[in-house]
Amino acid sequence: MTAARMLSISKLGKSFGSLVVTDKLDLELGAGEALGIIGPNGAGKTTLMNLISGAIVPDTGAIRFDGRDITTDSPQRRCRAGIARTFQIPHPFGNLSVFENLLVAAAYGSGKREAEVVEACGSILDMTGLLSRANRRAETLTLLERKRLELARALATEPRLLLLDEIAGGLTEAECALLVETVRAIRTRGTAIIWIEHIVQALLAVVDRLVVLNFGRKIAEGEPRAVMSSAEVREIYLGIAA
Amino acid sequence: MTAASPRFRMTTRTRVSSWATIGAAILTAGLAALPAVASRGLIQDLFFIFTMLCLAQYWNLLAGYAGLVSVGQQAFVGLGAYTLFAATILAGIEPLTAALLSGVVAAAMAVPTAFVVFRLRGAYFAIGTWVAAEVYRLVLAQVKELGGGTGTSLTMSVVSSTAGLDWVSMAFGVRTPAARDIVVYWAALALLVITLAGIYWLLRSRFGLALSSLRDSELTASSIGVDAFRLKVFVYILTAAGGGAAGALIFLQSARISPDSAFAVLDWTAYVIFIVVIGGIGTIEGPIVGAVVFYFLQTYLAAFGTWYLMLLGALGIVIMLIAPKGIWGSIADRFDLHLFPTRRRLVVTSTRRTGDDRQRARQSGPPSGQMRR
Ligand SMILES: Nc1ncnc2c1ncn2[C@@H]1O[C@H](COP(=O)(O)OP(=O)(O)OP(=O)(O)O)[C@@H](O)[C@H]1O
Ligand SMILES: [Mg+2]
Numbered sequence: 001m002t003a004a005r006m007l008s009i010s011k012l013g014k015s016f017g018s019l020v021v022t023d024k025l026d027l028e029l030g031a032g033e034a035l036g037i038i039g040p041n042g043a044g045k046t047t048l049m050n051l052i053s054g055a056i057v058p059d060t061g062a063i064r065f066d067g068r069d070i071t072t073d074s075p076q077r078r079c080r081a082g083i084a085r086t087f088q089i090p091h092p093f094g095n096l097s098v099f100e101n102l103l104v105a106a107a108y109g110s111g112k113r114e115a116e117v118v119e120a121c122g123s124i125l126d127m128t129g130l131l132s133r134a135n136r137r138a139e140t141l142t143l144l145e146r147k148r149l150e151l152a153r154a155l156a157t158e159p160r161l162l163l164l165d166e167i168a169g170g171l172t173e174a175e176c177a178l179l180v181e182t183v184r185a186i187r188t189r190g191t192a193i194i195w196i197e198h199i200v201q202a203l204l205a206v207v208d209r210l211v212v213l214n215f216g217r218k219i220a221e222g223e224p225r226a227v228m229s230s231a232e233v234r235e236i237y238l239g240i241a242a
Numbered sequence: 243m244t245a246a247s248p249r250f251r252m253t254t255r256t257r258v259s260s261w262a263t264i265g266a267a268i269l270t271a272g273l274a275a276l277p278a279v280a281s282r283g284l285i286q287d288l289f290f291i292f293t294m295l296c297l298a299q300y301w302n303l304l305a306g307y308a309g310l311v312s313v314g315q316q317a318f319v320g321l322g323a324y325t326l327f328a329a330t331i332l333a334g335i336e337p338l339t340a341a342l343l344s345g346v347v348a349a350a351m352a353v354p355t356a357f358v359v360f361r362l363r364g365a366y367f368a369i370g371t372w373v374a375a376e377v378y379r380l381v382l383a384q385v386k387e388l389g390g391g392t393g394t395s396l397t398m399s400v401v402s403s404t405a406g407l408d409w410v411s412m413a414f415g416v417r418t419p420a421a422r423d424i425v426v427y428w429a430a431l432a433l434l435v436i437t438l439a440g441i442y443w444l445l446r447s448r449f450g451l452a453l454s455s456l457r458d459s460e461l462t463a464s465s466i467g468v469d470a471f472r473l474k475v476f477v478y479i480l481t482a483a484g485g486g487a488a489g490a491l492i493f494l495q496s497a498r499i500s501p502d503s504a505f506a507v508l509d510w511t512a513y514v515i516f517i518v519v520i521g522g523i524g525t526i527e528g529p530i531v532g533a534v535v536f537y538f539l540q541t542y543l544a545a546f547g548t549w550y551l552m553l554l555g556a557l558g559i560v561i562m563l564i565a566p567k568g569i570w571g572s573i574a575d576r577f578d579l580h581l582f583p584t585r586r587r588l589v590v591t592s593t594r595r596t597g598d599d600r601q602r603a604r605q606s607g608p609p610s611g612q613m614r615r
Contacts, residue, residue, distance in 0.1 A: 092462070134587075
């Protein structure tokens, strides 16, 4: 039993037809650690997130969480175990209000009664800047607000591991700085984070470690600034980011 | 963080909802007392409305909330009805007790049925439920003790063994058939009140919120810990129980059963869907409006036979096209009227500085350049 190894992924593989999207991937994450993932479009970042959260099942390899094998667990089971995620393309409950989106997540994700989670939901809405939208139907939100709702809803489940998939795209510098502040605050509470983001500056301000994916393979891993200055990463990454 | 006083509160109440609750209670009391003054015909008509409304609420819960578009709910009406006949005729059980048993048996039969039909999706699910109902119909047509394919009737002695019948005969000075109508009317009213209150309670619990979340996105629902399969099976079994009890009462009232009438897709599913669709799917109020409209159509137009069915179909289609949310849905939207609200609203009780303020303060600062990508 190693407390430090919260998430441990070994030789994970996933193909869609002949397209290998996750290729014998190994990854470890300690409790409370923040990991950034970058990589060009189609590198398999979202797929990795789907594999960890249980939205898709891997062809090979294993995922362990808290020392338990969760490779074939359903998404709802993983959520209750403490893994929450956001969707790159926001998927709100459109006919529910913003507040209800959080309420159902809090009640089911943490297994508490509704009345017990109202306060927490309100605070999360406050923290993510959605309080003024609380009683609006989620389908009336703008894209940026929907992205914030993705984060807020994931937080409502009281996760110990939070998976963020491109939540900073399209933000102004001020908004981005605010988001970074929010994610840092989440970290401070001890929540481990895996954050996929194209906006590297935002990642560098938060994460302890950076992983670069390309064609489903890990091509670099380590201290964020060191990784970013390696020649291979600069070539691949700046090639698409230019 | 120190234990601060709560800053938020949740409410579901709307201005009219308290009045609606009081109104519903008064209406229920009035309906319960009605047999003292009403004609036998009115009691029979209301019985018809009550039972159809129960079935409509179940189908609404299934299709409108859980996304399970079944066209085979007649399976449970029929199973419930046959359970009543078997229990009273063959086992000598008192009819109202048998009706409760019908609910239990229908729920029990829903388990193996779900095992089969839940493997199917969308249109295949619908067809699967219908086939299952046909299978039950064909099986019961083989049971000679219950009249086989031609069916059977409840004997007078079975009917008069109904609990409370003697008391009603005496109290209202009516003969056995009229007394039976009154007793089953009360039973149907009780089932309706339990159904409406139960569904309302369910939708206001966290379970109802989970059902609504499923309707919007099953993918997201699973990611926040909602078990779609379990919820759906639960709703399926629950509505089967209600359908079984309603079926038992319907056929206790008519005192005659046959496989074709007990498992009639037209009566127990097509009309029921019509009620839900014209009234407004996905609301509690919708099916109530739909059931009343359907009653009047049935009363004044049923004599036109086939033309009546074509008219119902045409009306259903027209309403789906011009008012997809049904009659009640359109009214509710226009006047923001919710008699049985399930929407939770967040109320901020403390005026402490919020994150929104923080953000606004920041955004009103000096304009900054775009972030480098
Ligand atoms: N369900 C699926 N079926 C078939 N192919 C898929 C499926 N999901 C993803 N893919 C493919 O797998 C590859 C990796 O997709 P993925 O979404 O993981 O990339 P990504 O790194 O998140 O990219 P982006 O930066 O654009 O979000 C892509 O080529 C994509 O088209
Ligand atoms: Mg992606």
